[in-house]
Amino acid sequence: MPSAIEIKDFSYNYPDGTNALSEITLNIEHGEKVALIGPNGAGKSTLLLAIGGFLQGQGRVLIDGFEVKKQNLKKIRRIIGCCFEDPDDQLFMPTLFDDVAFGPLNMCLEQKEVEKRVIETLNFVGLAEMSHKPPHHLSAGQKRAASIATILAMNPKIMTFDEPDSSLDGRHRNNLIRLLQGLNQTLVIATCNTNFAAVIAQRVVLIDNGKKIADGKSQEILLDSDLMLEHGLEVISKNLI
Amino acid sequence: MHHAYLDKFAYQDSPVHRLDSRVKFISLVVFTIAVLSLPRTSVSILACYAIGPFAVLAVGGIPLRFALKQIMLVSPFIAVLALSCPLYDKTAASAYFGPCAFEISQGWLRCFAILGKFVVTMLALIALVSTTPFSDLLVGLQKLGTPKLLVIQLGLLYRYIFVLIDKVQHMLRARASRKLRNLGYRQELRIASSMVGSILVRSIDTAENINIAMQGRGFDGKWRSLNKLQMHSTDWLFAAIVCCFLLILEFFIKPILI
Amino acid sequence: MHMANELLSVPVAAGTLGIAAGALGIICKKAKEYITSDKLALMGILGAFIFAAQMVNFQLPGMPGTSGHLVGAVLLAIILGPHLAAIVMSSIVIVQCLIFQDGGLLALGCNIINMALVPSYLGYGIYKTITIGKISRRRLYFGGLLACIISIEAGATLVPIQAFISGVLVVPLKTFLLTMVGVHLLVGIIEGLITVAVLGYLQQVRPDIVSEKLSGKVRLSKKAVLITLGAFTIITAGGLSLVASGFPDGLEWSYAQRPDQPDFKPVISNEDPRITAVDEFQSKYTPMPDYSGRDSKMGKPAKPVGTAGWTSFAGVVGSILTMCLIWLLAKLLRKNKKIHTQ
Numbered sequence: 073m074p075s076a077i078e079i080k081d082f083s084y085n086y087p088d089g090t091n092a093l094s095e096i097t098l099n100i101e102h103g104e105k106v107a108l109i110g111p112n113g114a115g116k117s118t119l120l121l122a123i124g125g126f127l128q129g130q131g132r133v134l135i136d137g138f139e140v141k142k143q144n145l146k147k148i149r150r151i152i153g154c155c156f157e158d159p160d161d162q163l164f165m166p167t168l169f170d171d172v173a174f175g176p177l178n179m180c181l182e183q184k185e186v187e188k189r190v191i192e193t194l195n196f197v198g199l200a201e202m203s204h205k206p207p208h209h210l211s212a213g214q215k216r217a218a219s220i221a222t223i224l225a226m227n228p229k230i231m232t233f234d235e236p237d238s239s240l241d242g243r244h245r246n247n248l249i250r251l252l253q254g255l256n257q258t259l260v261i262a263t264c265n266t267n268f269a270a271v272i273a274q275r276v277v278l279i280d281n282g283k284k285i286a287d288g289k290s291q292e293i294l295l296d297s298d299l300m301l302e303h304g305l306e307v308i309s310k311n312l313i
Numbered sequence: 314m315h316h317a318y319l320d321k322f323a324y325q326d327s328p329v330h331r332l333d334s335r336v337k338f339i340s341l342v343v344f345t346i347a348v349l350s351l352p353r354t355s356v357s358i359l360a361c362y363a364i365g366p367f368a369v370l371a372v373g374g375i376p377l378r379f380a381l382k383q384i385m386l387v388s389p390f391i392a393v394l395a396l397s398c399p400l401y402d403k404t405a406a407s408a409y410f411g412p413c414a415f416e417i418s419q420g421w422l423r424c425f426a427i428l429g430k431f432v433v434t435m436l437a438l439i440a441l442v443s444t445t446p447f448s449d450l451l452v453g454l455q456k457l458g459t460p461k462l463l464v465i466q467l468g469l470l471y472r473y474i475f476v477l478i479d480k481v482q483h484m485l486r487a488r489a490s491r492k493l494r495n496l497g498y499r500q501e502l503r504i505a506s507s508m509v510g511s512i513l514v515r516s517i518d519t520a521e522n523i524n525i526a527m528q529g530r531g532f533d534g535k536w537r538s539l540n541k542l543q544m545h546s547t548d549w550l551f552a553a554i555v556c557c558f559l560l561i562l563e564f565f566i567k568p569i570l571i
Numbered sequence: 572m573h574m575a576n577e578l579l580s581v582p583v584a585a586g587t588l589g590i591a592a593g594a595l596g597i598i599c600k601k602a603k604e605y606i607t608s609d610k611l612a613l614m615g616i617l618g619a620f621i622f623a624a625q626m627v628n629f630q631l632p633g634m635p636g637t638s639g640h641l642v643g644a645v646l647l648a649i650i651l652g653p654h655l656a657a658i659v660m661s662s663i664v665i666v667q668c669l670i671f672q673d674g675g676l677l678a679l680g681c682n683i684i685n686m687a688l689v690p691s692y693l694g695y696g697i698y699k700t701i702t703i704g705k706i707s708r709r710r711l712y713f714g715g716l717l718a719c720i721i722s723i724e725a726g727a728t729l730v731p732i733q734a735f736i737s738g739v740l741v742v743p744l745k746t747f748l749l750t751m752v753g754v755h756l757l758v759g760i761i762e763g764l765i766t767v768a769v770l771g772y773l774q775q776v777r778p779d780i781v782s783e784k785l786s787g788k789v790r791l792s793k794k795a796v797l798i799t800l801g802a803f804t805i806i807t808a809g810g811l812s813l814v815a816s817g818f819p820d821g822l823e824w825s826y827a828q829r830p831d832q833p834d835f836k837p838v839i840s841n842e843d844p845r846i847t848a849v850d851e852f853q854s855k856y857t858p859m860p861d862y863s864g865r866d867s868k869m870g871k872p873a874k875p876v877g878t879a880g881w882t883s884f885a886g887v888v889g890s891i892l893t894m895c896l897i898w899l900l901a902k903l904l905r906k907n908k909k910i911h912t913q
Contacts, residue, residue, distance in 0.1 A: 126525055149531045160476050161522035164615070166448030166468045173539055178531035183539060205324065206448065208475040222530065320670070327905075345677050350581050353739070357883035360890035367894045371901035387673050391575040394740055401741040411884035420741065427739065430577045431675075438672055450669070460599030462606065466662040469615025470622065474666075477619045510772050516616045517777055523612035532608050570886045 074137030076102045076230050076258040077123055084122060084129030092118040093129065094282045100258060102229065107273035107290070108262040111304035115282040116262035117157070120232045123260065124154040136229060150179060152230040153223035157238065159215035163207035168199065168218055171207065175226040193225040197251060213244030220251065230258040237268045266305050270294050270312045278303060322375050322443040329373040329444045333548040334453030340555045341441045345434050347559055353426040357410070358562075358570045359433050365558055366436035373444040380439045384432055395427040447471050452541055465536055477516065484508055573667065574682050574730060576675030580737035587680030587733065594688055595661055602654045610655065613780070617647060618659045625663065640758075642726070644690030645698065645718045646766045650773070650780060653695040660687030681733050685726040694722035715767040720759035727755035 077100040084093040093115050100106055108116050121127050125140045125148045133140040135148045153175075156162055165171040172193055176186040194200045197217040202210060210218060216236060223231060236252075237245050245268070252259065252272055263269050269276055269290065276293045278286040280303045286293050293299065297307040323330075329337075348362050370380055402420030442450075448468070455464045488504065576584065621643035643663075647656035664682045667673040674682045701714035731747035734740050740747075773780055 121525070124529060126528070146531070146533070149529065154529045156522060156526060158519075158522065161519060162526040164469060164472055164523050164526065164612075166451060166472060167446075170448065170539070174527075174532075175530040177537040177539070178533065180537075186539065204446070204448075206320075206446070207472065208479075209324070226530065341676060345576060345675070346581055349576055349579070349584070349677060355883070357886040360887040364890055364893050364897070368897045368901075371894075371898045372904070374901075374905060383672055387671070390573065391577060394578060394734075394742070397742045398740060401743065409881075409883060410887075411881065423739075423741065427577045431575060434576050434675060434677075435672055438669075438676055442669055442672070447670070460596055462599040462603055463595060463658060463662060463665075465611060466614055466618065466658055467665060469611070470618040470659075470662050470666055471670075473615050473619035474622055477616075477623050481623065510776070513620060513769065513772070514776055516620050517613070517780055520612040520616040521609070523616070524609040527608040527612065534607065566886070569882055 073102070074134065076100050076104070076136060077260070078132075078134040078137075079123070080132040080134075082122060082129055082131035082133055084118060084127055092282055093122065095131070096279075096282075096284050098277060098284065098287070100260065102258050103256075104275055105252075105259045105273045106261070106275045106277060107269035108260060108277050108279060109264065109266060109269050109305060110262075110279035110285075111264060114279045114303075116264075116279055117234050118282075119279060120154065120234050120260065120262055123232055124152060125149070126154075150226065151228060152232065153226055153228035155219055155223050155231065155233045155236060157234045159212075159219040160207070162219040162222055163210075163215060165207075167204050167206055168194070168210070168221075169203040171218065172203075172221050172225045175222060179226060189225045189227075193221045196224065196254075197221045198247070211244075212239055213241070213247060216240060216244065216248060217251065224255075228257060230260070231255065233259070233261045235263055236261065237263060237265055264305065266294055266300060266308050267312060270308050278305075280304075320447065322373075322379070323446045325374055327373045327444065328547065329369055329440075331547070332444075332551050333542060333544055334445050334449045335457055335542065336544070336548045336552050337441050337445055338450070338453055338457065340552065341437055343559065344437050344555070347563070348430055348433050348437075351426075351430065353423050354406075355570055356422070356425045356429050358567060359426075359429040361562055361566050361570070363433045363436060365555070366433065366440040369440040369444065370436070373440065375440070375443045380436055380443075383439055384435045387435070388431065391427065391431050395424045395431075398423040398427070452538075455538075456542055461536060473519075476519070477512070480515065481512060484512065573674035574678035574685070574733065576677045578734045578737065578739055579675075579678055579681065580739060581677075583733060583737045584677040584680060587684055588677065589680070591661075591680040591683040591688065595658070595683070598654050598657055602658060606655075610651070614651065614655055614659050617650065618662055621647060621659070622663050622666065625667075641762050641765065642686060642690055642719075642723055643762075643766075644687065645694035645715065645722055645762070646769055648691045648695035649698060649715070649766075649770060653691045656695070657687050657691040660691055663687070681729070685729045685733075689725050689729065690722035693725055694718040697721055711770065712767050715770060716760070716763035719763035719766050720756065723755050723759035723762060724752060727751040727758075 077098065079096055079098040082093060082096045083091070085091050096119060108119065110116050118127070122129060122133055122140075123135070125133070125135065125145055128140075136151050138144040138147055138151070140148060163171050165174060169190055172190045173186050176189050181189070190203070191200070194203050197220060199210075199214060199217055199221065202214060202218075207215065207218065220233075220236075233252075236248060240248060249268075249271055252261070259273075261269070261272055263272075274290055276286075276288065276290045277284060278293060278299070285303060286296075286299060294308050295310060300307045344362075344365060348359070351358060351362075367377075370377060399418055399420035402418060402423060404419040406417055406419045406422055408415055408417045408422065445453075451464050451468055451471075454467075455461065488508070579587075621641075624641050624643055642660075644656060644660045647659050650656075651659065661683050664674065664686055665679065668676060668679055668682065695718070698714045698718040701717060702710045728748060728751065731742075731744055731751055734742075734747065735744045
């Protein structure tokens with residue numbers, strides 16, 4: 073069975089020439105929950121875009137065995153769902169219901185099936201009563217849950233998250249953690265908050281300056297205080313893990 | 314917040330709010346045509362026509378003060394033009410109201426007619442808009458034949474107006490919190506123009522992110538939407554009431570008052 | 572510059588609505604052939620940006636009591652092309668009408684023609700004509716400026732014409748036209764300067780956005796860009812403008828009731844007071860044979876009262892009573908509902 077995500081020697085440069093990612097090699101199996109950590113500007117977001125099939129660089133990226141290229145994009149979009157940093161960018165429809173329905177509708181599902189999925193997903197994330205509200209009536213935490221719902225409704229096998237915990241208060245962060253822990257999909261979560269990574273993931277990949285620095289169990293990497301400090305990350309306390 | 318003020322009434326619940334947006338929209342169009350076609354010589358009949366939108370506002374729980382305030386805000390242009398009528402039309406006419414009769418120029422009659430019609434049609438428009446969530450209105454418009462691309466654009470525009478207003482307010486707050494003294498006209502201008510440029514570029518970045526989000530959710534160029542509208546008995550009842558109202562005014566009240 | 576329903580006659584409103592709807596239908600059909608999600612997103616965002624820009628009006632220098640606001644059609648046409656720009660501008664006009672009640676429902680046809688269709692296509696056409704072939708800094712400036720001035724003037728002249736054909740107003744066409752053209756000349760110049768500044772800025776920061784392939788050699792001086800963008804900011808400070816047109820005028824009595832957040836204001840807020848003063852002077856001293864107003868001022872008895880007066884009275888009072896009744900009923904219904912749901 074192919075890995076969920078297989079990246080071989082992937083490099084990417086921005087249009088203006090600056091190097092964003094340098095020969096990244098990474099394998100993630102189905103069912104794993106991986107945290108992608110690193111300081112700001114390390115290349116985490118770029119890597120997530122590459123995994124999502126939005127970038128063409130050098131090297132290979134395979135999602136569930138399918139190589140990321142134009143012919144496979146339609147298949148890949150059904151397998152992997154990407155949640156970006158700013159929920160406002162993903163909630164572009166007039167109501168929450170429409171936003172969550174957007175993905176399933178594009179999968180050419182029947183209207184009844186679409187409605188069923190939307191209701192189920194909104195119930196799962198706890199936003200059922202807000203379904204007919206416009207996105208700007210939602211709070212930051214609700215928007216975050218909503219953006220996750222828009223991806224969940226497509227039943228992807230793999231989900232990626234770019235800094236999902238940013239600008240969330242304690243209560244909403246706990247909600248988010250509970251939500252993420254309740255998911256069965258393969259998860260790749262980019263964050264610069266090591267405490268959040270410790271709670272969410274069993275495996276951690278450290279990225280800095282576009283290169284993969286470390287890859288291993290959360291306990292090994294997150295508790296290596298020298299490594300964390302060297303790459304601008306917070307040192308966590310031992311009892312979190 | 315500013316945007317809460319704009320559509321806060323539209324998401325309330327009332328019998329009017331639950332009506333099909335198509336019925337409300339068509340009623341509005343027919344009503345506006347009826348009011349506009351009234352001759353300019355009778356102003357009192359406008360009070361009768363005003364019952365319609367007033368009833369909708371009352372049942373919808375929309376405060377009249379809010380509606381009147383909105384009307385005041387958008388009236389300058391037409392107020393001025395209406396007031397130009399007495400200046401240019403000095404033909405004499407007589408006006409009667411109750412026990413009073415007075416001489417008045419036709420220009421003034423025109424002026425009152427214009428202003429009266431304006432208030433009534435605006436009341437009707439506000440009655441529609443403040444009792445209909447914008448998303449419902451869009452679906453209704455699409456079902457009535459508005460081109461899909463225009464409906465998509467209206468939805469995106471409506472959605473991102475609020476995002477933009479928020480961003481701008483944050484920026485202004487940030488500037489205000491860092492401003493310790495008046496920096497002089499030139500420097501202020503420079504700061505301000507950087508802000509505008511920054512908003513523009515950030516907006517364009519947002520557009521790109523939206524594009525990526527759309528593609529990530531499988532958008533392939535074909536815009537699909539849910540078929541959400543269905544006429545219920547209450548909608549037909551409302552349509553019937555509107556018809557009766559207009560017909561009564563047309564055939565019974567109008568001949569008396571005009 | 573937003574037309575109201577009441578300035579139009581029903582045939583004119585219907586006619587313009589038909590033209591606007593037909594044109595939009597054709598444009599949307601054509602545009603769908605090449606629309607992609609990146610264009611869609613850009614249309615939505617730029618629409619919001621222009622909308623915010625249109626929200627703040629500015630005091631016109633040298634014309635007391637008059638204010639103007641941006642249109643933005645030419646900028647959009649240069650970035651998105653005329654068809655998509657027309658769609659975006661139409662959406663802005665529609666949202667202004669529906670959400671802000673700025674411009675009447677039946678006047679939408681006129682407003683779409685005057686502020687979306689004409690400025691987008693005419694402005695684009697003029698810009699292309701001037702900048703065709705070799706693009707230079709001077710041509711960019713000149714093309715943008717001229718396109719804005721002419722397209723705004725065109726839209727402005729249509730308003731008096733549409734009103735005149737409707738026959739609702741009695742202002743002489745000439746007076747109305749002259750005032751609109753005069754005011755909008757200034758508005759057009761300001762819009763032109765701002766459009767060019769924004770284009771220059773985009774050229775430097777995001778050259779990929781502009782649909783016109785302007786060569787990299789075109790660089791407006793940073794100072795020029797900043798100064799004109801600064802003028803733009805005086806206009807677009809997101810609702811808390813540096814210089815908002817709060818100057819009330821004798822005829823602008825409603826400004827006093829404006830809330831903290833500014834709302835839409837139509838472009839022309841009043842005619843030049845000098846014009847109205849002249850007219851008043853004229854009318855006072857011109858003999859008017861049928862003007863009985865003067866007579867009654869001098870104490871002559873008014874005409875005998877007929878039944879017309881009482882029917883009007885009954886009409887108005889009856890309506891008010893009906894409205895009160897409806898209001899009471901509605902309030903009772905709501906109270907009842909609250910009791911039931913509690």
